[in-house]
Amino acid sequence: MPGDKPPFEELYRDFLNRIYAYVRAQLGSQADAEDVTSQVFIKAWEAYPRYEPQGATPASWLFRIARNAALDHLRSAGRKERLARAVAHEPEAVADPAELAAERIQHRALLALVERLPERQREAISLRHSGLSFAEVGSILGSSEDAAKMLYHRALRVLREAAAEETG
Amino acid sequence: MSDQPDPLQERLNQAFATTRPRRGFEDELWSRIQARRSPWARFLESARRVQLGPAVAGLAVLLVVVLAGGLLLHGRPGPSGAATSAGGLSPQGNGPQAVQRGGAANADLQTFGPLPQPLQPSSGYPGPVTVTGATGSVALPARLPVTRYREWTVAQADAFAASFNARPAGPTPPGALGRYAGKDFTLVLYPTDPAGGTEPRVVITPAPGALRAGGSDDAAVVTAVTDYLSRFDVAPGGSAQGPTVTRSGDQVQVRWALSPLRQGWSATLGSDLGIQSAEAPLPLSPEVATYASVNNQQVYIGSGGGPNVVLDSAALTYVVASDGTYGYFEPVIRYSGHFTQGGVTYEKQILVLAVR
Structure with a gap:
């Protein structure tokens, strides 16, 4: 719920990992996710004096910035490369695969599937599983809470099918 | 989440919850954000941290009142070589020695030596009296x-422009450090101009139609300008006051002030809501x-x-x-x-x- 304005440092601590995970699911690559996450928090810091908690929860405010930054990034020159990779189903290069536990590899594979979803479905899944309510997801995506819920469940169905194809 | 998450939802929850940036990223990014904070804000914070005496606390208030705002300190490195910054007034810093000692504002505070004489104002009677x-x-x-x-130099202006893939493109306007052309923009960087009362600044001119606001309302115009300035790492920071949007004829102007005494940010948009030019203070490393x-x-x-x-x-x-x-x-x-x-x-x- 909208309310008091917490110190920016608190927001940073609470949301860094969530924003990073959200951005990572949109962009796939660790380097891109770090770049965009940095942009998100720098923009957020610059805009924080103008942020009104009465207008939006810190989560929706930050995730809205993150969404715009991720979309900007996807629309920039790197988009072609990402699309090519998605089409080829080429896995993202991993710095040191030996260090990754099997579970983390599975998580990464799942996020790679999320990354390949159509844009709005990808956003609905990512925002929802970053801890946002359907109302917040709808607010960020410019739709109603019910529409966000429907979009999410449609995305979940597509994802389930994609996961079945991948394993089957 | 729904009341009974299915296995896929559980996996998604875990995948998002366990996706973390690499070790050290959090601290690195926080340092970058800290570096962008107003030196005055960092000065005040440092003063609080070292519990300086009342006289120095008074000085901090004076700093804020007199200058009504802070110098910029953006993440993109400004001119190097400034020995200390306002942020260096903490015990770990290497700011002016007497302040480091944390006493009252004594007469032995370190100074920068002789200061340049102010340029006499051009307004009013110009002759001798x-x-x-x-x-x-x-x-x-x-x-x-x-x-x-530290003043900006031509080499630093070149480096700033190069970081945005812009190359020197003459002729350089009088008094400017350089003029640079990028893919769809031109940059002109200026050093301090005592006659104009301006600190180092950059003027950005997008190619016609390169960027248009998403709407004609104030919020859309401000967002477009902020986003555009962000591309060059010179967006209004926490010390900016505003924005104010004024419309005159076919033009829309957006401005943020830094203080009554200092130039801030500005941009002009045309009737097509395309940004015609934007101007911003350049990053500085003040002491x-x-x-x-x-x-x-x-x-x-x-x-x-x-x-x-x-x-x-x-x-x-x-x-x-x-x-x-x-x-x-x-x-x-x-x-x-x-x-x-x-x-x-x-x-x-x-x-x-x-x-x-």
């Missing part, structure tokens, strides 16, 4: 802060020292050989000055008085350094 009296006075604190920053104030007796000017004038008004203000290597925000006393010559009444303004 004979000052027959200076009755105007202003109460000054014992010491006043002076801010110094602060305090100087002993002059007393009113020291301020007396003497004869200049011209109409007689009594300087009956005085006010403390800050002006931007430069010695070529450093730029300064230095305190001056603005004396003014009126005289009549040939039936016309003139105002004469004289700026005198308020510190010694």
Whole structure:
């Protein structure tokens, strides 16, 4: 719920990992996710004096910035490369695969599937599983809470099918 | 999440919850954000942290009141070489020594040495006058802060432009450090301009139609300008005041102020809502020292050989000055008085350094 304005440092601590995970699911690559996450928090810091908690929860405010930054990034020159990779189903290069536990590899594979979803479905899944309510997801995506819920469940169905194809 | 998450939802929850940036990223990014904070804000925070005495706390308040805002300190590195920054006033920093010691504002505070004389104002009567009296006075604190920053050089302007894939593209406008062309924009970087009262700045001119606001309402216009300035790492920061949007004819102007005394950010949009030009202060690495104030007796000017004038008004203000290597925000006393010559009444303004 909208309310008091917490110190920016608190927001940073609470949301860094969530924003990073959200951005990572949109962009796939660790380097891109770090770049965009940095942009998100720098923009957020610059805009924080103008942020009104009465207008939006810190989560929706930050995730809205993150969404715009991720979309900007996807629309920039790197988009072609990402699309090519998605089409080829080429896995993202991993710095040191030996260090990754099997579970983390599975998580990464799942996020790679999320990354390949159509844009709005990808956003609905990512925002929802970053801890946002359907109302917040709808607010960020410019739709109603019910529409966000429907979009999410449609995305979940597509994802389930994609996961079945991948394993089957 | 729904009441009973299915296995896929559980996996998604875990995948998002366990996706983390690499170790060290959190601290690195926080340092970058900290570096962008206003030096005044960091100064105040440092003062609180080291529990400086009341006199220095008073100085901090004075800094804020007098300058009504902070210098910029963006993440993109500004000119290097400034020995200390305002943020260096913490015990770990290497700011001015006496401040580090944490005492009151004593007379032995380290200074930057002689300061450049302020440029005399171009407004009012331009010729010499004979000052027959200076009755105007202003109460000054014992010491006043002076801010110094390393001037931007041509090499640094080149590097700044290169970081946005912009290359030198003459001719360089008079007084500018350089003019650079990028894919769909032109940059012109200027150093401190004491005559214009401006600190180092960049003027960005997008190619026609390169960027349009998403709507004509104020919010859309402001968002477009902010996003555009962000591309060059010169977006208004936490110390910006505004924005104000004004419309005149076919043009829309967006402005953020830094303080009443300092230039801020601005942009002009045309009738097609395309950004025509934008201007922003360049990143600076400021350092602060305090100087002993002059007393009113020291301020007396003497004869200049011209109409007689009594300087009956005085006010403390800050002006931007430069010695070529450093730029300064230095305190001056603005004396003014009126005289009549040939039936016309003139105002004469004289700026005198308020510190010694």
